[in-house]
Amino acid sequence: MVSHNHTNATVRLKGLSDKKKTALAGYLFISPFFLLFAIFGAFPMLFSFYLAFQKWNGFGEMTFVGVKNFSLIFTDPLFWKSIYNTIVIGLLGTGPQLIAALILAVALNSAMVKFKSVFRVAYFVPNVTSIVAVAIVFTVLFSEQEAGLVNATLSLFGISPVSWQTSEWGAKIAIATMIFWRWVGYNSIIFLAGLQSIPKDLYEAAEIDGAKKWQQFLFITVPMLKPIIVFVVFTATIGSLQIFAEPLIFGSGFREESMTIVLYLWREAFSNNAFGTASATAVSLFLLIIVFTTINFFASNRLDKSGK
Amino acid sequence: MLRKKGFVNKVTIHVLLIIGALLSVFPLYWMFVMATQPNHVINKLPPAVVPGDKLVENFRNVLENVDFFGAMWNSFVVASLTTLGVLFFSSLAGFAFAKLQFKGREKLFAVILITMMIPPQLGLIPQYFIITKLGWLNDLKAIIIPGLVNAFGIFWMRQYIKDAIPDELIEAAKIDGCSIFRVYWNIVVPSILPAFATLGILTFMFVWNDFLWPLTVLRDESSYTIQIAIRALQDAYVKDYGMILSGTFWATLPLVVVFLMFNKLFISSLTQGSVKQ
Structure with missing residues (x-):
């Protein structure tokens, strides 16, 4: 089963044009950064803006407090x-x-x-x-x-x-x-x-x-x-x-x-x-x-x- | 007359440089002096400026208070693995941005440059809760994984790869049937070893000396890096300064020795990193 899937994938890859393969590799090679940045960079940054308008002690419920903070x-x-x-x-x-x-x-x-x-x-x-x-x-x-x-x-x-x-x-x-x-x-x-x-x-x-x-x-x-x-x-x-x-x-x-x-x-x-x-x-x-x-x-x- | 003036100039410049050098090195020397003195010397006049005989005893006290070698090992693990990750993922992405054609390449690269301007403290609090949610609090993963690749590394590698490797070489390899990863591994990697050395030193030093993030997520003594461990020594209620400075001295020594051994490489790496930016 596994090898069957593998062959399928290879066949599909071979079918791709050279240009597409290069582009695919490009996206793949830069993806680790964007993945880690999404989790540990972008999301925390945006969430900071959200948290700035909430009251929160770290474990209870968050409550919206407007600009009170x-x-x-x-x-x-x-x-x-x-x-x-x-x-x-x-x-x-x-x-x-x-x-x-x-x-x-x-x-x-x-x-x-x-x-x-x-x-x-x-x-x-x-x-x-x-x-x-x-x-x-x-x-x-x-x-x-x-x-x-x-x-x-x-x-x-x-x-x-x-x-x-x-x-x-x-x-x-x-x-x-x-x-x-x-x-x-x-x-x-x-x-x-x-x-x-x-x-x-x-x-x-x-x-x-x-x-x-x-x-x-x-x-x-x-x-x-x-x-x-x-x-x-x-x-x-x-x-x-x-x-x-x-x-x-x-x-x-x-x-x-x-x-x-x-x-x-x-x-x-x-x-x-x-x-x-x-x-x-x-x-x-x-x-x-x-x-x-x-x-x-x-x-x-x-x-x-x-x-x- | 002219010659005399030249001599005076020469002496002035050397005196200035020597005073500067002494001031630069003195706190490190004095850290060693204090690491060899008993605690009460700290309140003695005139202050001690030559080493005493408590070198071993002070360090033994350090070992009683913190797991010094455990913390050194943690720092070593964190700094090495992070450095390896940064070298691999940054060069891979740098290669893609420098040599592979894909849609949106320039725009995505611009995004990476913009992320460099975000101050790390902005996301600190949510980052802390993400680490908590992942169950990585007091785990070295909390330091290593988020640090595995960074914008500066990608930027640095892209600039280097762009100039270091001719496009024809890559095209020729592709025509010969090399997969793109093989091109990276067999052609790009061997040609960018100097860039690896520079980025490696920069990253290792940065992670080894980092303080804010480890202080935030490593709360348990067994996970302390060396910076957090010596901070814990200093934060103790009863302050034995011979012991505190002994810990600080032995924690500082390894990096200073490595620096002295490879000082040319270190200086050029650390300054290039900023001048080229």
Whole structure:
């Protein structure tokens, strides 16, 4: 019986034209993605939008509550605090970091540097370290004790100990430092790849015209790197909006001064069993990402126009 | 005069780079220092900056608190199987998008690119309930199966296969009577080994270090990946920092060693992955 079916199928396949067989194989080869995406990507995403309008504790009945979940989170000061925190930590962690990465890249690109590959490895190794490990190490580095390494170092400069984990700015600076540390080398190597692709004769021509080094940097290096800078800023923005592990581990739970949007979402869902408001938070995060991406998009477009 | 200025520049640049490198490596070194110190050192002034003698004892305490090797094994299983799946299914789909003609090909590829922009947290809660419904809570399948193929992998493979393999080669093989899967297996796979290496490293690292999703679906200690296990160490009520950092250090070491061994390949893989995107 089985072999009979098999022969039938083979005969049918042989009857197909070559073109049809190719098309069939094409659909077959791409189907695993669409299958998995339907179950674990598209459906959950759409269901999040549905859940955002329901009241649900995870096991009982769902009840439709209209926009109440949104009004609940929008009137919760902690929700707004979490958005504020996310933006502040994101800016602190990426702004200075990208500038430092660019400086390191320019330094590494200089012809006179020896042991370039050693530096590359040293700068890159933080990025191989997991966020959990980074957050644990920095929790101890930024210990609130006087003897914490960062506090002890600051005291050498006459600065009194900072309560890193429980103060408004302390927590943000410590978390931003983790992000800085883990990504600065990575981004500097991306910038370095960009620098190496800038034709040398541009600099030679500028040199002949009497342009100083900083002028060359401002009028050749930065414009030529623009596509890479735009890309890095895009990814850094989206990554910043999704910060979760660092504040969870560093703040040992859900402290107000280090609450981020994803942490707020996670707490609503898996600590408070409020899956409706958690989904409303997820939808808000999605909209926020769209807003920030659009801002980035228009900013880079405007930069493009003013550059020409 | 000019030569003197060049020398000063050279020294400045090197000093800058060396300070940067030291700051970059120091937290890792210090993680090792703390992994060898007794807990009370954490409150001692001046802070310890050289290794102590508690290397073995601290790690023994780790083993008493979490199933360290079990968690390492779980991470290894999850990361390896996911990587294998991603390599196979992404290259298969990438091949289809690059070289096979079928209706709607460009549109379907555009759909795949668009799915890359969806933040993973958007579907987190329903995903959690799907996993619960499937009975995969506390099961490594919950991590592996949803991760078996992803949009970035397909995109990456398509770009590579498009340039790496001439259309004539595929046509010739088809005329010789090769089935399309044979073309994939005998012609495409051997020509894209570098792309496998890059995508493999990217995927393995990503899965090994992932935290949010495993934290959500792996609640039972026997299913912990290493990231969740060291987080559990740190989350304990009584904090023994020598022990916590010992666990963190030994959990970090394997990947760092592999990175140091293949650093060129790692750096180019991880940065190419983003530059080409």
